[in-house]
Amino acid sequence: MSQQENTNGGLVLAASPRAKRELGISNVTRRRDVPNDPRLIIVEPRMNHYIAMNKRVNDIFRQYVSEEDLHLYSIDESILDITPNWNYLKYKFGQDLTMTKLARIIQLHVKRELGIYLTVGIGESNSMAKMALDIEAKHAKSLIGEWSYETIPDKLWPITDFDEVWSIGRKTSAKLKYFGIYSMGQLANTDPTFLKSKFGIRGEELFALSWGVDRSVVANKYHVKSSNISNSQVLPRDYFEVNEIKNVIREIGEQVSSRLRSKGKQAGVVSLYVGFAYASVKEDGNSGFHAQLSIDSTNSSGSIVKALHYIFDTHYRGQVVRNLGVSAAKLVEGGQEQLDLLKDPIKQIKERDLDDTVDKIRNKYGVTSIVKLSSLGDGGTMIDRAGLVGGHNGGNAYG
Structure with a gap:
């Protein structure tokens, strides 16, 4: 909790x-x-412990599949493509090996070494295995659920609560019902042309999902062509004061800048998300704003924070704030930076050297080894968040 x-x-x-x-x-x-x-x-929560245990569990999985056939889906879920190794696994565990028997072998292996009970979904596609996990395995005494194309009509089609089905969210569920589709069986028997006309490419995906069809292959890893670096946080309380809000924006902006430098990247666009507190949303119905600004490619903390403050000053109208997020996009390789002709070049070089020095100190002695005085007050959150992992308590890591 x-x-x-x-x-x-x-x-x-x-x-x-x-x-x-x-x-x-x-x-x-x-x-x-x-x-x-x-x-x-x-x-x-003990996120460091969870991450360490995640690694140990997946190390066991690697004894059954090769690295390219293992996909780490989340902190507590992985997808294993057994197909390429099936003949070897039958040689190792016997020619009468079945997928359910293999699932039980892996379950006992993890329980014996780590004391953890695994829930296993088995399917003829990735999406089918995921649905078998969520809908059947988690409620089965054996903690194993096995689906096939032949069993889809019996196990998937009767479902009327779309929230139970992986990848169908609340908005999609409402839209399906708006068009008179109230079960996965109805979805499977809807004209895919109609679905595409109403949902676009998502309509084709929904139709395929209803039949358990998923042509993705675990070994064919997806590589992001255009990435960004971002950080966001829910503030510990409602923020009313402009100086407090801008102070946290400065902290997040400097964190994103440091991550850019660590990856040898520079950003050509920065964006700011400001989410309003419940009181402000209830008053005028506006939940917040999101805006971006093109800048000369940089990873300088000062330049990025200055751009973020400009965005904030341009769009903020005195609302109560509860969420903040910063993103840096249009990334290019670092190493060169255009100096601002309107600023002292010596000062700009010193600012860059200062950023590098602060990074080195924090990398060696921890994030809180050197902080600005404003982070000790004015609503600063940097120190309190230093021990968090994924927004939760890091706890102790276990080997």
Whole structure:
């Protein structure tokens, strides 16, 4: 359970199957709604520990598939393409090996070495395996669910709650119902031409999903052609003061700039997201703003923060703020930087050297080894967030 102040007392980030089944607890349940039951054990997130355990679990998976046939889907889910190694696995474990038997072998292997119970979804495609995991395996006594194209009509088509189905979100669900489609079976028997006309390429994907069709291959890794570097955070409280808001924007901007330098990149566009607090949203219905600005390619903290403050000053109208996000895009290789003709070149060089020096100190001694005085006050969040991983408590890493 998250213990951060910005979650208003805490949220359930993950609940055991037994807690869900017997006590009705689900992910994102608020602390005030968690029953006072002596059987419950509530612990804070330990993201460093989770990451370490994720690595150990996937190291076991690598004993069954090659690296290119393993996809790390999330902190607690991986996709294994068994097909290329199937003949070897049958040679190792016996010619009567089945996918369910192999799943059980891997389950016992992980339980024996790490004490963790695995839930396994088996399917003839990646999306089918994911749906088998979410819809069947998590509720099965064996924690294994196996689907095939032949069983799709029996296991997938009866589902009317689209939220249960991987990749179908709330908006898509509402749109499907608007067009009179209330089950996965109806979706499977809808004219794909109609779906494409209403949903675009997403319509074809939905039709394929309803039949369990997914032509992606784990070994064919997707490589992002155009990337960006971003950071965002939910503030620990509502921010009313302009100087406090701009101070946190400065902190996030400097963090993004440091990440750019560490990757040897420069950004040609910076963008700022400002999300308003509930009170402001309720008052005028405006949830926030997102704007970007083209700049001369740079990774200078001063230049990027200056651009972000300009965006903020241009669009901010006194609302109460609760969310902030910064992104740097149109990345190019670093190494050269255009000096500003209107600024002292010596000063610009010194600023760049200062950024590099601060980076080196923080890399060696930690992020909080050197901080600006404003981060100690004026609503600064840098120090409090230094120990977080993915926005949650890092905890202790275990080897």
